[in-house]
Amino acid sequence: MAFQILLNIGIALIWMLLRNEFTGVEFMLGYIVGLAMLFLLRRFLKFDFYFRRVIAMFKLIGLFIYKLILSNIDVIKIVLSPKMDITPGIIAVPTKLKTDWEVTLLATLISLTPGTLSMDFSEDGKTIFVHSIHVPDKDEAIKEIHDSFEKAILEVTE
Template sequence: MAVQILLNLMTAFLWMMLIGDGSGSSFVIGYLLGCGLLMVLHNFLPKPLYLKRVWSIMKLLALFLRELVLSSFAVIRQILRPRLTVRPGIFAYETALSSDFEVTLLSCLICLTPGTLTLEVSGSGRILYIHAMDIEDAGQLSRQIQGTFEKAIMEVTRL
């Protein structure tokens, strides 16, 4: 992956030297040309394109921002109701993630989402104990975490 990034940057700087323009726009054009070159030559490279990982990271960030906004509105809706109808609770979530980095990232994303908080990770690193502000169905909440954050984290880390 580092070779691909270096090749892409070298292509951008080579483009800037060839056209004799040191502006940022010529760097961007050269970088985009380098991306195109990498896509054409990807069969000759030993690893998958680093652009796939960059795209996966951008999708994870967009997913987190969407969940952040949706859960913020859900918390605001609960706060503004005249009567509290929350059903707080703690549930155990078994994750399919294997590395410490993946579990830590999932835990951080859960903590940063309003209304949820990771309390503890088991010694094996496979079970997260999560406090949720409003649990209607712990199984449904587990499936939601698995289908959103966990799936996106696997896409980023397991290319």
């Protein structure tokens, strides 16, 4: 992936040299031309197109912002309700993530959303213990984490 980014930047610089205009607009135009060239050459050079991961990163950031807003609204509802009708709980979330930084990213995303906190990892690092302020259905909460954050992290890293 790093080689493709450097190659794309090199194509953008060559574009600027050939056009004899050294502006940000020309660099971006060359970068887009480089993206198109790398996209067309991906079949012949046997590499995965790197911009797919960049798009997946932006989708992960968007998903986090969306979940952050939803969980803030849920916490506000709980705090402002006259009766504390909550069922706090600790759930064990098994994960399919392989590397330590993927599991750490998942735990961080879980902890940064209000109302949840990653408490501990299992010995093998394949299970995260999460405390949540309101867990009516533990299986549904685990499924939500798998379908949202874990799936988005796998898109970025695979």
